[in-house]
Amino acid sequence: MQLIDIDKTRYRKHLKIVFIGCAISLAVGSLALSQTLIALFPDESGSHFHWNLLGVVVSAATVGWLLNKYRRHDFMREVTYVWELKQLLNKITRKMPKLEAAAREGNRNAMLAMQYSYAGSRFVWQLDDNTLTLDALAIKQHELDHLAEKFNLTLSVTDFDEQMLAAF
Template sequence: MKLQQIDKIRYRKHLNMASIVATAVLIVFALFYGQVLIHFFGGADENNFKLNLAGVILGVISLLVAFRFIRLHPYLIEVMYVWDLKQANNKIYRKLHHIKTALRDSNNTNIDAITILNYYYTASKQQYHLDNNTLTMESLIADIAILDNLIAENNLTITLDDYNSSLLKQF
């Protein structure tokens, strides 16, 4: 996944609106399905908790199906980019321990590990900035400085374009 410049204000505005709309649609779907299920399978004197729960589950499924159709809408470009960015970061995070271990333990410089970490740290910095995550930004910047020193010590030229998710397979 290639990193892109995203307007933070536009992203936050679109994310907030998408969240509000998704919540409203989920409520409408859940109420609709719940009422239909109660009408056909429930009774006025019975506890209809299970039917209402089934309505909520059907509402979630319907929302996911609707979202699948509208996810490529131009209004959601920034929101979907950050969603995909988080997915890419999560794939790296699951193997981060092995990547860092390979970086520390190898006698030779593990260029693939450095490439992955360079991408991961840059993508994480962008993600934290867009989501206003200031709590972990300081430690991330320290990690970036350590990696930059390692790159400089080994006279490497590592760019974000060097990263490919297939590099993760070896870890």
């Protein structure tokens, strides 16, 4: 997955719409379904937990299905891209201790994965206005740059391929 430029304003606007739409759909869908089931099948004991739970589960499954169905729609392009990028960054983060150990030994693929992680994290954090940890990221980037220089390597995020992570 290559890092691409995203219009931050469009991304934030569409993310907000998707988030609010999901929240409203979950609330309205859950209440409508559970209240309909309660009216159709009342419980003499007054406990309607199972109907409420069923309403929530069906609404959540429906919202998930709709998000998956429309994930390739133009409106969802940026939201889906960032979501998939965050998943990949999470996968890299889980392997980071092994990547760091391999990078100290001069493993180019480990350093490429780390470079991609740092660049991707910086990109996502700037999109989400989460700039509090950028200083710590800059320190890690400097350490990686020093390591790459030590082993005479040039690191480019365009050289990263997710398949490289299988070795770690």
